[in-house]
Amino acid sequence: MGKDTIEVIAAEAKQANMMDYEQARKEFDWSDVEKRFSWHETGKVNLAYEAIDRHATSELKDKIALHYSDPVRDESYTFEQLRRESNKAANMLRKLGIGKGDRVFIFMPRTPELYFILLGIIKIGAIAGPLFEAFMETAVRDRLQDSGAVAIVTTPKLVGRVPEAELPELKHIIVYGDEAELAEHHIHLGNAMAEASDEADIEWVDGEDGLILHYTSGSTGKPKGVYHVHRAMVQHEYTGRIVLDLQPDDIYWCTADPGWVTGTSYGIFAPWLNGATNVIRGGRFSPQDWYETIQRYKVTVWYSAPTAFRMLMGAGDEAVQQYDLSSLRHVLSVGEPLNPEVIRWGYRVYKQRIHDTWWMTETGAQLICNYPRMDIRPGSMGRPLPGIEAAILDDQGNVLPPLRMGNLAIKTPWPSIMRKIWNNPAKFEEYMRIDGWYISGDSAYMDEDGYFWFQGRIDDVINTSGERVGPFEVESKLVEHPAVAEAGVIGKPDPVRGEVIKAFISLREGYEPSDELKQDITRFVKEGLSAHAAPREIEFKDKLPKTRSGKIMRRVLKAWELELPTGDLSTLED
Ligand code: WT7
Numbered sequence: 023m024g025k026d027t028i029e030v031i032a033a034e035a036k037q038a039n040m041m042d043y044e045q046a047r048k049e050f051d052w053s054d055v056e057k058r059f060s061w062h063e064t065g066k067v068n069l070a071y072e073a074i075d076r077h078a079t080s081e082l083k084d085k086i087a088l089h090y091s092d093p094v095r096d097e098s099y100t101f102e103q104l105r106r107e108s109n110k111a112a113n114m115l116r117k118l119g120i121g122k123g124d125r126v127f128i129f130m131p132r133t134p135e136l137y138f139i140l141l142g143i144i145k146i147g148a149i150a151g152p153l154f155e156a157f158m159e160t161a162v163r164d165r166l167q168d169s170g171a172v173a174i175v176t177t178p179k180l181v182g183r184v185p186e187a188e189l190p191e192l193k194h195i196i197v198y199g200d201e202a203e204l205a206e207h208h209i210h211l212g213n214a215m216a217e218a219s220d221e222a223d224i225e226w227v228d229g230e231d232g233l234i235l236h237y238t239s240g241s242t243g244k245p246k247g248v249y250h251v252h253r254a255m256v257q258h259e260y261t262g263r264i265v266l267d268l269q270p271d272d273i274y275w276c277t278a279d280p281g282w283v284t285g286t287s288y289g290i291f292a293p294w295l296n297g298a299t300n301v302i303r304g305g306r307f308s309p310q311d312w313y314e315t316i317q318r319y320k321v322t323v324w325y326s327a328p329t330a331f332r333m334l335m336g337a338g339d340e341a342v343q344q345y346d347l348s349s350l351r352h353v354l355s356v357g358e359p360l361n362p363e364v365i366r367w368g369y370r371v372y373k374q375r376i377h378d379t380w381w382m383t384e385t386g387a388q389l390i391c392n393y394p395r396m397d398i399r400p401g402s403m404g405r406p407l408p409g410i411e412a413a414i415l416d417d418q419g420n421v422l423p424p425l426r427m428g429n430l431a432i433k434t435p436w437p438s439i440m441r442k443i444w445n446n447p448a449k450f451e452e453y454m455r456i457d458g459w460y461i462s463g464d465s466a467y468m469d470e471d472g473y474f475w476f477q478g479r480i481d482d483v484i485n486t487s488g489e490r491v492g493p494f495e496v497e498s499k500l501v502e503h504p505a506v507a508e509a510g511v512i513g514k515p516d517p518v519r520g521e522v523i524k525a526f527i528s529l530r531e532g533y534e535p536s537d538e539l540k541q542d543i544t545r546f547v548k549e550g551l552s553a554h555a556a557p558r559e560i561e562f563k564d565k566l567p568k569t570r571s572g573k574i575m576r577r578v579l580k581a582w583e584l585e586l587p588t589g590d591l592s593t594l595e596d
Contacts, residue, residue: 066226092304111142147225154281239492247444262292357488362400386438
């Protein structure tokens with residue numbers, strides 16, 4: 023692409039962050055950011071203390087930290103109130119004998135209690151494992167088993183998806199809800215919290231001690247437990263300041279659920295480390311509800327995802343005009359490629375430049391971004407943060423010149439990089455296979471001015487509505503269905519969801535293709551794994567393309583689907 027053909031939406035001076043990019047890169051040193059935390063007096067640290075308690079003993083004590091609402095609840099909490107509520111959660115867990123390094127899962131919809139508990143887990147030095155509420159039994163079981171979780175906090179509705187009999191290490195099931203719906207051995211969260219003191223000692227930990235486990239999908243095998251440590255806070259705080267551009271008066275809303283990394287790193291850690299007022303909206307997405315939320319709280323900084331912006335775009339300009347969105351001053355996006363069309367639309371209707379940011383569960387925090395004061399090139403993810411060196415590598419690890427497509431790689435380390443994949447060192451090594459670099463699995467190129475342009479995934483991981491789905495996990499579930507002999511799963515391009523899941527299925531003897539069967543198979547995955555992992559399209563085939571070693575060739579399925587050449591078929595079975 024020639025320089026003169028690049029579309030640019032120029033930066034405006036209204037953002038408070040006046041960082042000069044080149045200057046900031048030159049002067050940058052992570053150790054300057056580290057000095058902002060209290061470990062320089064104690065040698066130890068705790069993210070929950072830095073995010074909450076520190077403010078509760080400052081002039082921010084009575085500042086609103088959390089505005090929470092959903093269709094039935096409407097509450098606000100100050101930093102001091104969050105300190106006390108999370109202390110109660112910490113004491114409740116300690117009383118059960120839970121402590122440093124233990125894995126405690128949270129499996130519940132967004133409510134204030136979810137946030138109290140997550141902070142409480144961190145306060146006692148335990149490791150939080152947040153699970154998205156849509157997960158079904160198989161998905162829950164795999165994650166709890168792999169991590170050896172000792173406790174889970176859930177609801178009467180969701181507890182049925184926790185297969186206790188298959189989880190010998192799970193000692194405590196804490197249920198948030200109506201006491202009448204609890205089993206004898208369940209612990210009632212409300213009572214346990216009510217009994218607990220609201221003063222608690224912080225467990226001071228090392229920066230390298232465990233903080234959170236986020237499970238994410240790869241192209242093969244079960245989901246991987248991406249393990250993050252307390253030191254990640256350095257990058258959460260920094261990016262909250264310079265990328266989210268959080269200022270003392272900001273009302274910030276990140277629309278992601280804490281079941282995904284965006285919902286913790288940027289829905290909890292970054293805003294509260296910066297002392298910002300955080301908006302959490304429970305319930306489901308609807309354009310009216312979201313605009314209403316912005317209008318009601320006068321949201322100033324808004325972090326969301328391309329799939330949501332596309333749905334909002336689909337709801338039309340009229341929907342926007344019914345609300346006063348004039349409080350917005352900074353809008354950001356993450357999770358999948360942000361279409362130039364969406365940027366142009368946002369610029370026209372919200373009068374806001376939507377700032378794309380690139381990062382991954384494994385990276386823990388933002389790495390390549392459009393800064394507030396940076397010219398936006400629609401379609402580009404932006405440029406690496408100060409302190410971050412990104413490059414495009416060929417498969418041998420050579421750095422490629424600008425405009426050449428290859429592996430998007432980041433020079434290691436940075437504060438928020440995952441420290442391991444739980445129970446799976448070999449998987450971790452795959453990311454680090456080229457000395458000194460983290461290999462992301464994305465392909466991209468860099469233009470002559472250092473902007474990075476996303477091209478696609480190198481593996482078969484599907485990105486549907488900004489959520490990563492591993493085809494293997496879906497295929498494994500599909501073949502548990504009595505009618506399914508074999509299944510191959512691909513992502514099919516979709517204008518709103520980015521990709522949708524399409525399954526190619528060969529049937530067992532005695533089964534015939536039919537629409538009812540398709541529906542039954544879809545329901546089977548929905549109920550067994552999760553709604554977002556269920557195929558939206560199913561195509562029956564007599565035979566699936568396989569390598570001689572029996573591996574289903576998703577690449578060929580994808581080529582069929584897109585009517586592209588199938589490429590090298592030398593390894594095809596017959
Ligand atoms: C994958 C990571 C951590 C953010 C939430 C998703 C894709 C992420 C962008 C972007 C194009 C993007 C990549 C990446 N992705 N951001 N700005 N432009 N693609 O985290 O579930 O770990 O997924 O999402 O393919 O590898 P995740």
